[in-house]
Amino acid sequence: QYIVHSWFLSFSEVVLEPFQFSLPGSDPSRGPHFTGCRSREQETFRCWWSAGIFQNLTEPGALRVFYQTKNFLSEWQECPDYTRTVKNECYFNKTFTQIWTSYCIQLRSVRENITYDEACFTVENIVHPDPPIGLNWTLLNVSRSGLHFDVLVRWAPPPSADVQMGWMSLVYQVQYRVRNNSHWEMLDLESGTQQSIYGLHTDKEYEVRVRCKMSAFDNFGEFSDSIIVHVAQIPSKESTFPTTLVLIFGVIGVVILLVLLIFSQQQRLMVIFLPPIPAPKIKGIDPELLKNGKLDQLNSLLSSQDMYKPDFYHEDPWVEFIQLDLDDPAEKNESSDTQHLLGVSRSGSSHVLNFKSDDDSGRASCYDPEIPNPEDLASLLPGHSGRGDNHPLVSRSSSSIPDLGVQQTSEVEETPIQTQPAVPSWVNMDFYAQVSDFTPAGGVVLSPGQLNSCPEKKKEEENEKKIQFQLVSDGAYTSENTARQLSASVPPSPGPEQGYQTFPTQAVEGNLWNGEYLVSTSDSQTPYLLPEAPPAPILPPVSDYTVVQEVDAQHSLLLNPPSSQPAICPHSPNKHLPAMPTMPMGYLTPDLLGNLTP
Amino acid sequence: MNRLKVLQAWLWCVSLWPCWLSHAVPLDCKDETGSLTQCTSISQEKLLDRVIQHAELIYRVSEESCTLFEDMFIPYPLHALRNQGGNLCHTKPFPIPGSKSEIQQISDKWLLHSVLMLVQSWMEPLIYLQTTLSRYDDAPDALLNKTKWVSDKLLSLEQGVLVLIRKMLDEGILTSSSIFEHTLTPYNEQSPEVLESILRDYNLLICFKKDAHKMETFLKLLKCRQSNKLSCLSY
Numbered sequence: 158q159y160i161v162h163s164w165f166l167s168f169s170e171v172v173l174e175p176f177q178f179s180l181p182g183s184d185p186s187r188g189p190h191f192t193g194c195r196s197r198e199q200e201t202f203r204c205w206w207s208a209g210i211f212q213n214l215t216e217p218g219a220l221r222v223f224y225q226t227k228n229f230l231s232e233w234q235e236c237p238d239y240t241r242t243v244k245n246e247c248y249f250n251k252t253f254t255q256i257w258t259s260y261c262i263q264l265r266s267v268r269e270n271i272t273y274d275e276a277c278f279t280v281e282n283i284v285h286p287d288p289p290i291g292l293n294w295t296l297l298n299v300s301r302s303g304l305h306f307d308v309l310v311r312w313a314p315p316p317s318a319d320v321q322m323g324w325m326s327l328v329y330q331v332q333y334r335v336r337n338n339s340h341w342e343m344l345d346l347e348s349g350t351q352q353s354i355y356g357l358h359t360d361k362e363y364e365v366r367v368r369c370k371m372s373a374f375d376n377f378g379e380f381s382d383s384i385i386v387h388v389a390q391i392p393s394k395e396s397t398f399p400t401t402l403v404l405i406f407g408v409i410g411v412v413i414l415l416v417l418l419i420f421s422q423q424q425r426l427m428v429i430f431l432p433p434i435p436a437p438k439i440k441g442i443d444p445e446l447l448k449n450g451k452l453d454q455l456n457s458l459l460s461s462q463d464m465y466k467p468d469f470y471h472e473d474p475w476v477e478f479i480q481l482d483l484d485d486p487a488e489k490n491e492s493s494d495t496q497h498l499l500g501v502s503r504s505g506s507s508h509v510l511n512f513k514s515d516d517d518s519g520r521a522s523c524y525d526p527e528i529p530n531p532e533d534l535a536s537l538l539p540g541h542s543g544r545g546d547n548h549p550l551v552s553r554s555s556s557s558i559p560d561l562g563v564q565q566t567s568e569v570e571e572t573p574i575q576t577q578p579a580v581p582s583w584v585n586m587d588f589y590a591q592v593s594d595f596t597p598a599g600g601v602v603l604s605p606g607q608l609n610s611c612p613e614k615k616k617e618e619e620n621e622k623k624i625q626f627q628l629v630s631d632g633a634y635t636s637e638n639t640a641r642q643l644s645a646s647v648p649p650s651p652g653p654e655q656g657y658q659t660f661p662t663q664a665v666e667g668n669l670w671n672g673e674y675l676v677s678t679s680d681s682q683t684p685y686l687l688p689e690a691p692p693a694p695i696l697p698p699v700s701d702y703t704v705v706q707e708v709d710a711q712h713s714l715l716l717n718p719p720s721s722q723p724a725i726c727p728h729s730p731n732k733h734l735p736a737m738p739t740m741p742m743g744y745l746t747p748d749l750l751g752n753l754t755p
Numbered sequence: 756m757n758r759l760k761v762l763q764a765w766l767w768c769v770s771l772w773p774c775w776l777s778h779a780v781p782l783d784c785k786d787e788t789g790s791l792t793q794c795t796s797i798s799q800e801k802l803l804d805r806v807i808q809h810a811e812l813i814y815r816v817s818e819e820s821c822t823l824f825e826d827m828f829i830p831y832p833l834h835a836l837r838n839q840g841g842n843l844c845h846t847k848p849f850p851i852p853g854s855k856s857e858i859q860q861i862s863d864k865w866l867l868h869s870v871l872m873l874v875q876s877w878m879e880p881l882i883y884l885q886t887t888l889s890r891y892d893d894a895p896d897a898l899l900n901k902t903k904w905v906s907d908k909l910l911s912l913e914q915g916v917l918v919l920i921r922k923m924l925d926e927g928i929l930t931s932s933s934i935f936e937h938t939l940t941p942y943n944e945q946s947p948e949v950l951e952s953i954l955r956d957y958n959l960l961i962c963f964k965k966d967a968h969k970m971e972t973f974l975k976l977l978k979c980r981q982s983n984k985l986s987c988l989s990y
Contacts, residue, residue, distance in 0.1 A: 255852075323975025324972060373818040
């Protein structure tokens with residue numbers, strides 16, 4: 158219990174008189190008292206006191222300091238050294254300084270034997286190190302934008318502190334601020350002698366200072382002198398940066414605009430860059446109209462075309478056409494192929510022609526049920542063949558036009574003609590017919606041009622004949638055949654559209670008729686349009702055209718090799734086209750026609 | 756009277772003889788299996804560095820413990836006690852010089868022995884401190900952890916110093932920390948009054964902090980002497 162009480166008593170002393178060591182300032186309202194004790198390097202220390210309000214004690218010597226080390230409870234000793242230069246200071250040098258030892262000091266007035274003040278401490282607890290020296294800075298780097306920079310601040314420990322020996326372990330604290338600002342930025346404690354400061358602004362002046370303290374103690378020393386840190390801004394760098402940004406964004410914006418433009422104007426651009434291949438056209442005739450229009454309109458249209466003027470056909474000596482010989486069966490006997498053909502047909506083969514009554518819209522049928530105009534037919538009589546080269550008959554083709562290598566078409570045998578019970582009276586005629594369509598009932602629809610005559614001949618005969626276009630369209634576009642697979646003797650000059658001649662070949666094989674051919678209707682006003690879809694493919698192919706192989710000196714088109722029979726009309730089935738023509742199948746392009754001309 | 760004293764001393768030595776033996780066993784390394792193997796040796800300089808690191812850490816943690824305790828239990832007017840450095844720290848068997856000049860004059864042997872003695876003198880009080888702190892109702896866990904940590908580290912510090920003594924001074928030491936047992940008797944008493952026990956513990960912490968600082972300084976001085984004798988022994 159005794160020991161416990163002694164503990165308590167020793168502490169109570171301190172309770173009564175709190176002692177502040179860090180403030181060397183004096184409190185004038187009090188009596189004589191100690192104002193503070195400090196050690197700079199943990200080797201010596203000083204104490205200061207003040208007389209306070211007792212002015213009569215200000216003379217030197219009136220107040221004296223006594224100290225006692227608590228190690229071995231030694232007696233009180235007087236201050237070893239009263240500093241001469243500084244008033245009221247007691248200096249304890251190395252000899253009298255003991256670390257880790259409690260000191261108690263007393264301020265006494267010896268004359269009056271009064272102890273005015275007392276304080277106890279240990280030296281390591283009153284150490285305030287000197288400020289570091291040699292503070293300087295170096296530039297670490299500047300940011301890309303030129304707006305920020307980093308510095309490395311260096312210093313040296315205070316010379317009074319024996320850091321090298323390890324007598325004192327110091328930690329440092331760096332503070333910085335923008336110049337003339339009131340707020341200091343504090344960095345963490347640093348045990349080394351350098352510190353990096355990041356994120357400073359260029360073009361701003363900074364003040365940097367440093368102070369130190371013993372590690373694990375609380376008493377900081379004084380601050381060192383401040384240094385100024387300043388990095389000038391580099392103007393060029395900053396100016397280029399936004400320019401580059403603007404450029405990049407501008408380019409991106411333009412690219413986006415272009416893409417949008419392209420996507421919005423896709424169709425038009427497609428037309429500009431990838432123009433559709435122009436379909437063969439007849440000047441002034443709308444393909445759509447031909448497809449879907451009424452017969453009257455078509456008739457008017459076609460008649461207005463120059464190229465279909467009957468004159469055009471005057472110079473077609475080589476044109477062969479079917480010659481209808483209604484009234485003269487003897488004539489038929491003279492004819493060669495047609496007779497054979499008809500004979501074959503009479504035999505009940507599938508060559509019987511049938512004419513469909515034209516109920517379908519747009520289906521032109523030259524083969525009206527009624528007997529064709531006798532006048533027209535008469536023109537087909539062989540008697541007219543004497544007209545000369547204008548319309549040589551098929552039957553005479555071999556003789557009158559020997560140079561023509563027109564392939565004789567015996568295609569009638571191959572014509573996909575169905576046997577029809579109802580055979581018109583003129584079925585015995587000598588003629589070729591091209592099957593252009595098949596009725597749903599299985600009937601065969603012949604193209605009227607052939608039936609009446611070869612279209613060219615008809616033109617010759619009747620100028621007023623309206624030429625009707627028989628269009629075959631195969632899905633992509635309609636090709637209009639202005640002519641005629643007509644002869645090579647036809648000068649290519651007539652009509653701008655003369656360049657196109659279609660020669661349907663392989664397509665005949667039950668497929669689409671790629672070709673078109675002129676159809677001249679006599680009185681039938683119904684336009685005859687070939688269907689787009691091919692008829693039943695069961696029928697053997699019939700080719701309405703012959704592929705022009707070459708042109709001879711007389712401007713004759715050499716069609717298929719002359720080995721074949723003379724053609725009645727320049728139509729030949731595909732079968733008679735053994736050799737692939739060198740010409741492009743189906744078309745005689747203008748340039749090719751140009752080659753044909755002399 | 757003399758006889759009594761001699762008998763007392765002799766009895767004391769005899770009773771402590773087993774303890775001496777236990778401490779006399781030279782340090783050997785034990786691997787995971789428990790068998791004694793040859794320790795991998797490190798250089799003396801490196802060992803001294805590690806010992807210094809230990810001492811630094813112990814000192815820093817002791818200061819933190821002191822601050823924690825002070826913030827939690829000590830009323831503000833009594834904070835000045837800290838500066839006093841502990842009035843009634845337990846005395847050492849032999850005096851340790853306090854001034855720098857004196858310390859510079861003592862030999863390496865004395866330095867090491869002083870450190871060893873300091874370390875050993877604090878082993879028991881720290882254990883006591885752990886138990887007494889755990890009795891407080893609202894002692895922060897950090898404080899308890901730190902105290903425990905410090906007492907563990909003190910053990911390894913002692914081992915390091917012993918090795919250093921063996922290496923540097925070429926002497927085997929038969930030491931015992933039981934010499935200091937009698938000094939602990941004041942601490943063993945439990946005071947019924949809360950304030951007193953608090954103040955006592957506070958004083959204990961302050962004293963320990965001071966001695967930890969001492970240990971660190973001595974060891975650093977020793978290191979300086981090892982590396983550069985001339986500049987350390989000067990003035």
